[in-house]
Amino acid sequence: MKVKTLIVGLGNPGQKYINTRHNIGFRVLDTLCSEFKFEKKFNSDICELGDNVILLKPQTFMNLSGEAVKSFADYYKVVTENIWVIHDDIDIPFGEIRIREDGSSAGHKGIKSIIEKLGTENFWRFRVGIKNEDLGIIETEDFVLQRFSKEEEKDLTKITDVCAEEVKVLIKEGKSPEIKII
Numbered sequence: 001m002k003v004k005t006l007i008v009g010l011g012n013p014g015q016k017y018i019n020t021r022h023n024i025g026f027r028v029l030d031t032l033c034s035e036f037k038f039e040k041k042f043n044s045d046i047c048e049l050g051d052n053v054i055l056l057k058p059q060t061f062m063n064l065s066g067e068a069v070k071s072f073a074d075y076y077k078v079v080t081e082n083i084w085v086i087h088d089d090i091d092i093p094f095g096e097i098r099i100r101e102d103g104s105s106a107g108h109k110g111i112k113s114i115i116e117k118l119g120t121e122n123f124w125r126f127r128v129g130i131k132n133e134d135l136g137i138i139e140t141e142d143f144v145l146q147r148f149s150k151e152e153e154k155d156l157t158k159i160t161d162v163c164a165e166e167v168k169v170l171i172k173e174g175k176s177p178e179i180k181i182i
Helices: 021-032 062-076 109-118 140-144 150-173
Strands: 005-009 039-041 044-050 053-058 083-093 097-101 124-131
Touching: 005 021, 005 062, 021 044, 021 053, 021 083, 021 124, 021 140, 021 150, 044 062, 053 062, 062 083, 062 109, 083 097, 083 109, 083 140, 083 150, 097 150, 124 150
Parallel strands: 005 053, 005 083, 083 124
Antiparallel strands: 039 044, 044 053, 097 124
16 A cells, blocks of 8 residues: 555544544544545554545544554655644634644644654644633643533534545645645
């Protein structure tokens, strides 16, 4: 298998974490892989989209995401510029999606793990906003592991569809993301 683009969705494995804020990356990949099937490999769930594009959901916990990403990237010789990571972001209002190239982890432990394992910040991020008015009241660690509210859940399919569609367009056009806000 030749891999040109590796798209990583961040989240935590297991039933306990399904539909939590921290698992928004997994939800976007589920949308992208809806016509295919995930397989187990490299301590991850992997889906081949074709055109040398692989979706990867690390089955380590969030804080160890970099282990699965590094193993896969090393084995298939994927350059970091061709790694796209989709993850939750508490600094962005719920529903906004921001795309950026490189930068610090901004405190996101999954991104921190990937940076540490790859030895670089040079990869693309699709940052999906999860911030709401509860964030200041609830500790960050508890907030990201909460399920979305009923009101938020109504908009979540649209948000994951928009993010997935943006990824599909970029794959189809064969180009890297551009820095922007959706």
